[in-house]
Amino acid sequence: MSLPMGRALREVFGEVVTELAASDPRIVMLDGDLGSSTRAQIFEDAFPERYYQMGIAEQNMLGVAAGMAEMGCVPFISTFVAFALHRPLDQIRVLVAQTGANVKITAGYTGLFTGRAGKTHQVVDDISIARAMPGMVVISPADEVETREVLAWSVAYDGPVFIRLVRDATQTLFQPGHRFQFGKVKVVREGGDVTLISTGTQTPRVVDAAEILAANGIEAHVVHVPTIKPLDEAGIVAAAERTGRVVTVEEHSVIGGLGGAVAETLSEHRPTRVDRIGIQDHYTESAADQELLDMYCLSAERVAQRVRKLLASTGTVRSCD
Amino acid sequence: MARPPATAEEIAALEDMARRIRVTVIRTVNRVKVGHVGGPLSSADILAALYGRLLRIRPSEPHWPDRDRFILSKGHSALGQYAAMALAGYFPLDEMFTFDQKGSRLQGHPDMNKLPGIDISTGSLGMGLSAGLGFALGARHLGRDVRTWVLLGDGECQEGQVWEAAHVAPRFAADSLIAIVDHNKFQQFGWRGQNAKDRLPPEEPGHLAARFAAFGWRVLEMDGHDMPAVLATLEAAAQPEGRPVAVIAHTLKGRGVSFMEGDYAWHMGVPTPEQFATAMAELGEPMEDAA
Numbered sequence: 001m002s003l004p005m006g007r008a009l010r011e012v013f014g015e016v017v018t019e020l021a022a023s024d025p026r027i028v029m030l031d032g033d034l035g036s037s038t039r040a041q042i043f044e045d046a047f048p049e050r051y052y053q054m055g056i057a058e059q060n061m062l063g064v065a066a067g068m069a070e071m072g073c074v075p076f077i078s079t080f081v082a083f084a085l086h087r088p089l090d091q092i093r094v095l096v097a098q099t100g101a102n103v104k105i106t107a108g109y110t111g112l113f114t115g116r117a118g119k120t121h122q123v124v125d126d127i128s129i130a131r132a133m134p135g136m137v138v139i140s141p142a143d144e145v146e147t148r149e150v151l152a153w154s155v156a157y158d159g160p161v162f163i164r165l166v167r168d169a170t171q172t173l174f175q176p177g178h179r180f181q182f183g184k185v186k187v188v189r190e191g192g193d194v195t196l197i198s199t200g201t202q203t204p205r206v207v208d209a210a211e212i213l214a215a216n217g218i219e220a221h222v223v224h225v226p227t228i229k230p231l232d233e234a235g236i237v238a239a240a241e242r243t244g245r246v247v248t249v250e251e252h253s254v255i256g257g258l259g260g261a262v263a264e265t266l267s268e269h270r271p272t273r274v275d276r277i278g279i280q281d282h283y284t285e286s287a288a289d290q291e292l293l294d295m296y297c298l299s300a301e302r303v304a305q306r307v308r309k310l311l312a313s314t315g316t317v318r319s320c321d
Numbered sequence: 322m323a324r325p326p327a328t329a330e331e332i333a334a335l336e337d338m339a340r341r342i343r344v345t346v347i348r349t350v351n352r353v354k355v356g357h358v359g360g361p362l363s364s365a366d367i368l369a370a371l372y373g374r375l376l377r378i379r380p381s382e383p384h385w386p387d388r389d390r391f392i393l394s395k396g397h398s399a400l401g402q403y404a405a406m407a408l409a410g411y412f413p414l415d416e417m418f419t420f421d422q423k424g425s426r427l428q429g430h431p432d433m434n435k436l437p438g439i440d441i442s443t444g445s446l447g448m449g450l451s452a453g454l455g456f457a458l459g460a461r462h463l464g465r466d467v468r469t470w471v472l473l474g475d476g477e478c479q480e481g482q483v484w485e486a487a488h489v490a491p492r493f494a495a496d497s498l499i500a501i502v503d504h505n506k507f508q509q510f511g512w513r514g515q516n517a518k519d520r521l522p523p524e525e526p527g528h529l530a531a532r533f534a535a536f537g538w539r540v541l542e543m544d545g546h547d548m549p550a551v552l553a554t555l556e557a558a559a560q561p562e563g564r565p566v567a568v569i570a571h572t573l574k575g576r577g578v579s580f581m582e583g584d585y586a587w588h589m590g591v592p593t594p595e596q597f598a599t600a601m602a603e604l605g606e607p608m609e610d611a612a
Contacts, residue, residue: 028462052458052493060451060485067455070433070441072386072463091482094445095452099433 003204006172009165010108012147014039017076018046020155026072030065032058032079038108040078062088066095069102074155081107081123085130096160097133104154110164111251118286124279128256130162131229138229140164140200142173146226149180164200168289171204183227185235191219194311195239198249199225199258206249208300213307228258236265240272247275247307251298254278275310277303327552336548338408339369343577344606345404349417351597359587361401363505363572368405370551371470380410383437387465390440390456394449395474396430403427411438447480450500454490457498468559470499476508476523491537496561502529505574509588520585533567545570578603
């Protein structure tokens with residue numbers, strides 16, 4: 001049994017920010033000419049006078065967002081993660097993170113699903129970069145339910161927030177009524193054999209992997225980490241103590257992302273073997289979504305296979321076969 | 322509403338404020354042995370006109386919501402802004418000597434989280450015009466009558482982000498946004514001219530004005546060291562006419578101190594005791610008050 005498919009996080013983004021704007025006049029949308037892709041166009045339809053088309057010029061867009069935020073607006077950013085974080089990185093560092101500007105960097109198209117756009121658009125190091133910035137909150141919601149919660153939370157929070165959104169439909173993990181708790185991990189499955197820690201839309205695939213493992217006699221403890229920064233260190237330590245063996249799984253580079261954050265925390269507070277499943281130290285390429293998940297060892301079947309091998313081995317297992 | 326023109330006395334007072342900004346910058350660098358000099362000196366008259374008259378500010382209430390915003394996009398000229406702010410009453414003049422020292426509010430580049438009165442932090446070149454456009458759009462969105470003044474360097478205009486902002490600002494008819502370019506014809510190092518000492522200017526003559534005009538901006542030019550011209554031009558710039566305004570201020574790097582004028586090496590530098598005495602004499606500052 002797999003978790004059911006849900007709606008794409010980008011659709012939820014366009015709808016929910018528009019809903020939030022209806023009751024909060026401070027909210028504005030700044031678009032880098034991708035509103036038709038990010039679904040910010042839903043906002044434009046509802047509030048054309050609050051939709052600031054900044055053109056294909058993202059360094060300026062982040063600077064304008066910082067200025068509008070300092071004036072008292074709550075700007076949301078509409079573009080792909082490559083142009084929301086990497087292109088304007090120094091602008092974010094100096095004008096947003098160092099100042100604590102109330103800018104919501106809603107980064108579209110994170111991870112592998114870019115509509116076959118390939119390595120320029122496939123960003124798998126955004127967690128590493130964003131979480132290294134003092135003052136930056138980094139959140140990767142699991143599904144449509146949690147995305148709705150996170151967006152609402154971000155408006156109530158005064159400060160810079162980096163939110164990872166996804167282009168294509170992914171599985172639904174949470175039931176309506178689920179409450180996002182900022183800075184807290186969420187145990188989504190209990191088990192005593194191995195702790196699987198994941199984030200974002202990878203978590204539902206890890207929950208499915210845990211069911212495959214259960215069929216093979218391995219009971220996984222699955223922990224979802226929506227807030228990567230600030231990290232719930234106590235929650236991570238408790239998750240590690242539960243089984244004494246940790247595997248992190250992320251649709252992101254194994255360098256400096258969730259796996260890096262978990263390893264940093266555990267090495268200081270409770271040294272534990274940590275294996276990291278994710279994109280290895282190379283660039284990715286175009287393919288269909290399911291092909292990408294299989295190629296990079298992130299589909300439920302591949303994750304389960306890899307975890308079984310890890311548990312059977314004393315060394316590291318890098319291959320995805 | 323335009324104010325009545327400045328009287329001769331008011332102009333003289335602003336000219337003296339500009340002189341005191343220059344004195345304060347050089348005294349500070351002489352004391353703390355660090356800091357940019359050339360840029361603050363070329364900007365001093367503009368800063369005096371702004372902080373002494375044109376900015377709608379309340380130095381005793383630096384977070385007054387409806388204040389004019391000022392952005393020093395050329396953040397390395399922080400000493401000039403700090404001197405102007407001190408003379409305008411934001412903080413005691415003696416605090417200048419904490420510049421760049423441990424624990425100081427007067428960081429090497431302006432920090433809004435440390436010094437009240439800094440509207441946004443700068444220091445990485447090319448960013449101020451975007452933030453200024455954000456202030457202008459944000460003020461309009463929130464229904465606030467706020468003008469935003471951004472002081473840029475001419476070397477800084479080599480940053481592509483300046484032209485991203487320049488391109489998009491006219492689309493929003495951001496006429497409360499006033500960009501002033503301190504066109505002092507030098508940058509830190511620049512292109513080599515006839516010899517190592519001879520550096521080429523960051524822009525060909527006329528190019529900055531032509532580029533802003535081509536992007537759809539209203540463009541004014543002025544002698545950035547002629548106080549009546551500075552006041553008249555900036556007053557005119559502040560009258561909204563449906564487009565953002567760029568004021569090209571023709572200035573001289575190191576203005577006011579003969580051996581600093583036009584010498585790229587005084588972008589940063591610490592004077593010798595003899596140079597310090599010469600500088601104070603040329604600026605009409607008695608030495609007993611200066612050190």
